Amino acid sequence: MTRFPRPGCWFRFTPTDWNFIRDTLALTERGKEGFKAMMDDPDAVPIILDNDKLFDAVVVSRKAALLSPELFFFIVVRHSLKEFGIKDFAVADYMAVVCADFGCTPTKGPNEINHSVDSMYSVDYLEAIESASRHHKFFLHVQCANQFLVLTCLYPDFLHRRAERRGAPDVDYYEQVVVSHLDAARKHILAEEFALEETFEKVAGCFPPARRAMNHTVREYLSLGQ
Numbered sequence: 001m002t003r004f005p006r007p008g009c010w011f012r013f014t015p016t017d018w019n020f021i022r023d024t025l026a027l028t029e030r031g032k033e034g035f036k037a038m039m040d041d042p043d044a045v046p047i048i049l050d051n052d053k054l055f056d057a058v059v060v061s062r063k064a065a066l067l068s069p070e071l072f073f074f075i076v077v078r079h080s081l082k083e084f085g086i087k088d089f090a091v092a093d094y095m096a097v098v099c100a101d102f103g104c105t106p107t108k109g110p111n112e113i114n115h116s117v118d119s120m121y122s123v124d125y126l127e128a129i130e131s132a133s134r135h136h137k138f139f140l141h142v143q144c145a146n147q148f149l150v151l152t153c154l155y156p157d158f159l160h161r162r163a164e165r166r167g168a169p170d171v172d173y174y175e176q177v178v179v180s181h182l183d184a185a186r187k188h189i190l191a192e193e194f195a196l197e198e199t200f201e202k203v204a205g206c207f208p209p210a211r212r213a214m215n216h217t218v219r220e221y222l223s224l225g226q
Helices: 015-025 029-038 045-049 052-060 069-083 089-102 110-120 123-131 134-154 156-166 171-186 189-193 197-221
Strands: none
Touching (some): 045 069, 052 197, 134 171, 134 189, 134 197, 189 197
């Protein structure tokens, strides 16, 4: 079953994540007490997570080893998108959870990435969408969009090399795959049921610049085994 991002990526943060945020932003005992009080206010959480000191600590100072994928990717995605003028919190929230679910883990490398590309957009996969029930089509559209969101955002150089070696489609093509499948999912009746209609529209609408923002950050700061 496809796992859908829940609004508020921080619902998945671990106690270690929250301790890291507190220790990074609150440098005194008084500050730590104030931080604890702010955590009881859900409206304060997005403001706390927008602090650029978190990006510096996670990426520049490389203190991410013990953090959950959700916190790591939220900080990276949110910072990257803001740098390119994409300030909608819901877009960063969705993309961060998708990257955490499908992105880089110790068990994933170029071979698995290559298998994902070959298997996810083969003729068999397209036929699966065409022959699926109306209900199942929705999940296939979301699954396809999410996997190619990760590939285009986190592994652009891999896709470039694959295109050069094999004459396969390049990043721009797969970028449009993401947009088209998000749009198809948005129009499905289940998008409203899952309260994702607006989110799909927002992510699809700004995905090309969002993808470029993530590519910039990956090349400048991250090493994902490409």
